[in-house]
Amino acid sequence: MQMLAMRPCIPACKQVLGSTSVLSAFGRALSTRTGFGSCSKPTSVGPMTSSNCKGVIVRAMSQRGSQGLPIDLTGKRAFIAGVADDNGYGWAIAKALAAAGAEILVGTWVPALNIFETSLRRGKFDESRKLPDGSLMEIAKVYPLDAVYDIPEDVPEDVKANKRYAGASNWTVKEVAETVKNDFGSIDILVHSLANGPEVTKPLLETSRRGYLAAISASSYSFVSLLQHFLPIMNPGGASISLTYIASERIIPGYGGGMSSAKAALESDTRVLAYEAGRKGKIRVNTISAGPLGSRAAKAIGFIEKMIEYSYVNAPLQKELLADEVGNTAAFLVSPLASAVTGSTIYVDNGLNTMGLALDSPTLST
Numbered sequence: 001m002q003m004l005a006m007r008p009c010i011p012a013c014k015q016v017l018g019s020t021s022v023l024s025a026f027g028r029a030l031s032t033r034t035g036f037g038s039c040s041k042p043t044s045v046g047p048m049t050s051s052n053c054k055g056v057i058v059r060a061m062s063q064r065g066s067q068g069l070p071i072d073l074t075g076k077r078a079f080i081a082g083v084a085d086d087n088g089y090g091w092a093i094a095k096a097l098a099a100a101g102a103e104i105l106v107g108t109w110v111p112a113l114n115i116f117e118t119s120l121r122r123g124k125f126d127e128s129r130k131l132p133d134g135s136l137m138e139i140a141k142v143y144p145l146d147a148v149y150d151i152p153e154d155v156p157e158d159v160k161a162n163k164r165y166a167g168a169s170n171w172t173v174k175e176v177a178e179t180v181k182n183d184f185g186s187i188d189i190l191v192h193s194l195a196n197g198p199e200v201t202k203p204l205l206e207t208s209r210r211g212y213l214a215a216i217s218a219s220s221y222s223f224v225s226l227l228q229h230f231l232p233i234m235n236p237g238g239a240s241i242s243l244t245y246i247a248s249e250r251i252i253p254g255y256g257g258g259m260s261s262a263k264a265a266l267e268s269d270t271r272v273l274a275y276e277a278g279r280k281g282k283i284r285v286n287t288i289s290a291g292p293l294g295s296r297a298a299k300a301i302g303f304i305e306k307m308i309e310y311s312y313v314n315a316p317l318q319k320e321l322l323a324d325e326v327g328n329t330a331a332f333l334v335s336p337l338a339s340a341v342t343g344s345t346i347y348v349d350n351g352l353n354t355m356g357l358a359l360d361s362p363t364l365s366t
Helices: 002-006 011-017 020-034 089-099 109-120 175-184 209-232 259-281 304-314 322-331
Strands: 076-081 101-108 141-145 189-194 234-242 284-289 345-348
Touching: 011 141, 076 089, 076 209, 089 189, 089 234, 089 322, 101 109, 101 175, 109 141, 141 175, 141 322, 189 209, 209 234, 209 259, 209 322, 234 259, 234 322, 259 284, 284 322
Parallel strands: 076 101, 076 189, 101 141, 189 234, 234 284, 284 345
Antiparallel strands: none
């Protein structure tokens, strides 16, 4: 309808639809069926703002009975690996899935588990738990998880003896999958929101083999392992998503330690896993290439604020990237609305990935 409003005299439209009266009838029907009203003039709608065309509303739908095309995950169960606070993409994805009706399970890195669960109990996350309908996101269960280790036999003695792991049990990938099966039987959605590179601040030429392989293990193979162990308890028609970054295909100086390689591997694995999981379990597999966000984890690279500023200045959409926008994209990808989408890398970065020239380059001002 926006196209018709902006270009009302396209000959091809008249040829196809017959006359302006048919166009008007088509417009009334579309307005009635979809909730989109007619608009007297072209308008642009920014994030979290309303348009001067009162009939057009762009928003995520989570309440049953609302007009529009809803994302309905009622009756679905999601396991989100990598939630340890309330300001990262993992948390935003959990909220979006909960708003759409899904039951939420999370896996939290063992050393961060006590702080996370304590903060939940004391209500420190209550404000950020609020959903569009005013209710609070409920987390059915929090599981201790360290996705670097697949089975108990993989865990070194020094890690077992580490006081940060004291009191926790069944936190390897295989054990968590088995515990979820015992607790809930099955899941429909698997989310990988994990990454770690111990030498991320080092240039690749200065990265050790151990640091490089550690980045690959924690940031990409962990997804393979999670899907490998959770696939047997995933219901056919389910979906899995991960989070990647543009450094997989573009040079981002300072994003080192093998992390760019890990993200490239993650994207390649996404395509292979889409084939294998699709054929074996009818599971779709996609990854979201998200723009920079000032989360606690992202601050480890040391210049995240500069990356956010660079994105704001140079991206086609000159606005702040919100974690909720990544969450909403994830909700779409795991929903029936994306039933034919698999093996894809979906960019949610205000379009920064499309740019070939930095607009704020000093060269352009000379």
